[in-house]
Ligand SMILES: [Fe+2]
């Protein structure tokens with residue numbers, strides 16, 4: 001058995017939208033996803049998909065995308081990304097009933113992998129606008145957007161705490177924490193998300209959302225305060241799921 005993660009499939013079987021402006025890696029990327037996932041993931045494995053599944057805005061525009069995901073091997077656990085308009089956070093139970101036995105939607109709940117609880121939420125990070133000097137150094141930022149970002153971080157932290165609380169109440173002491181957004185903004189060295197991961201002693205923090213060479217280094221990668229931070233954006237991994245736990 002193994003636990004894998006991959007983020008940002010950005011499927012669009014039913015809508016006319018593509019990630020190709022972000023580079024040729026996105027050309028027919030659904031074929032790469034299918035090939036890589038089928039090569040690695042066994043039916044008994046768990047695959048966490050860390051958000052931005054579909055460009056469809058409503059559930060009926062995502063059916064083929066979700067059917068594609070459902071057809072991949074292993075047990076699929078899905079996290080909300082900023083593009084996942086089909087998923088109302090407050091109606092996650094409805095999605096879980098609808099896709100029962102096929103897909104599990106992780107929001108205000110938790111999943112289990114061996115003796116680990118898989119907890120998570122979309123998260124949020126401030127992404128600017130930043131004001132730069134001639135050398136490209138950040139000299140300021142949009143205060144209003146920053147204040148709005150702080151509100152969103154606080155809402156997401158509430159949802160993440162609920163996920164941890166339920167897992168702990170059920171007796172779990174080992175955690176893997178999933179976010180869609182990176183755990184820190186490019187201005188931060190730590191954040192409420194890194195703090196809660198440390199508070200609960202999470203083994204790993206897994207996130208995606210960052211696309212393109214210039215964004216891959218936006219947040220923490222590798223070991224930080226004893227926690228393994230893993231970026232699993234599809235284009236970062238050439239759509240090969242990352243092994244989180246053996
Ligand atoms: Fe994305």
Ligand SMILES: [Fe+2]
Pocket residue numbers: 052081082083180209210
């Ligand atoms: Fe995203």
